[in-house]
Amino acid sequence: MTYVDLSNTLLIIGAGAHVPYDMPSGHALRAEIKKLYTYNDYINFSIQPRDEVGKLKWNILKTAMSLNVLSTAERNSNKKVFDTGLSETHYKQYFELFLKSFSESHVLSIDTYLSNVQKEEDEFIREVFKLFGKLTIACVIQAFESSSPLGGRRDDWIHHFINSFVRKSPNDLFKFFPKIITFNYDRIFERMLFTHLTEFHKFSHLKAKTEIEQLNILHVYGSLGDYVEWQEITELPNFFESAIANIKVIGEDRSDMKQVEDEIREKYKRANRIYFLGYGFDEDNNRLLRTSFGFDDWEINKEIYSTSIGIRKSDLSRIKKTLNTTKMISRLPDRTMREVSCSDLLFEQAPLI
Structure with missing residues (x-):
């Protein structure tokens, strides 16, 4: 079986990418x-x-x-x-x-x-x-x-991703998985991968957890805690204590900040395609990415794409200034065009395969 190698693809995920799963922006x-x-x-x-x-x-x-x-x-x-x-x-x-x-x-x-x-x-x-x-x-x-089952939404891009790239043979495909940087605290992406592996491929919880941890998904500002097998919160007495410790905010003193920047830089260096999914282009986050990439001409030899939901024409100059980008700006539709969702981008306008 032939697989598409996505290991040189970087997905940068913002809050907008998880809105279709009822997560709050x-x-x-x-x-x-x-x-x-x-x-x-x-x-x-x-x-x-x-x-x-x-x-x-x-x-x-x-x-x-x-x-x-x-x-x-x-x-x-x-x-x-x-x-x-x-x-x-x-x-x-x-x-x-x-x-x-x-x-x-x-x-x-x-x-x-x-x-x-x-x-x-x-x-x-x-x-x-x-x-x-x-x-x-x-x-x-x-x-x-934990409020409702995931999937089945209008822009269910994770469902499409799983069925296009994971379903056939996860044991081999994880070798070719894209690099992922997320600015979200939630673990929706990991949860959907986990349930797919356990419910369809019949992986044990431990094996599914191990596979997902080896993907090294980077939560820039932390997450609700270490990956767990999605037990009820009552079964996890230290859940919220762990969450408080793991959640970081912009500007907070962090002993691990250099490690985060190094991880971003490493994922960026290995990528020849970069997809911004539901990313709001916050100025502080833009500066963090730009600093971590290591140099101003970060677009050279990269294919760069972005969703455009919520991005206004007036935002383009701000994005260009704080992220120092020209290539991606040209890929963003202007206000007269329809908004481009994650599914539109990944499977129609700039297909992963």
């Missing part, structure tokens, strides 16, 4: 968090609310208490704030303070907000907002990840 994630701020019903820690927003807020508060978030903030800031034991009231108070600050900041995303929390003068508040912010991201995304 940056704007949608902001809206979900702001709903928590406007939720005014009383939260009884002993009784889970019936409505979805109430359930989410209750879950975040209960998890924050179980993880001793406020005590951790005291410890991280070297600041003693509470003379007596911490109560439910304390957690409600500081979570509301975080939600108010985020909602009234009027920034485009929670990531952008958290990147500026580093400037907060009060070290304790800085730690509280950072911990509550990461926990909220983890709880919201986990709720979306």
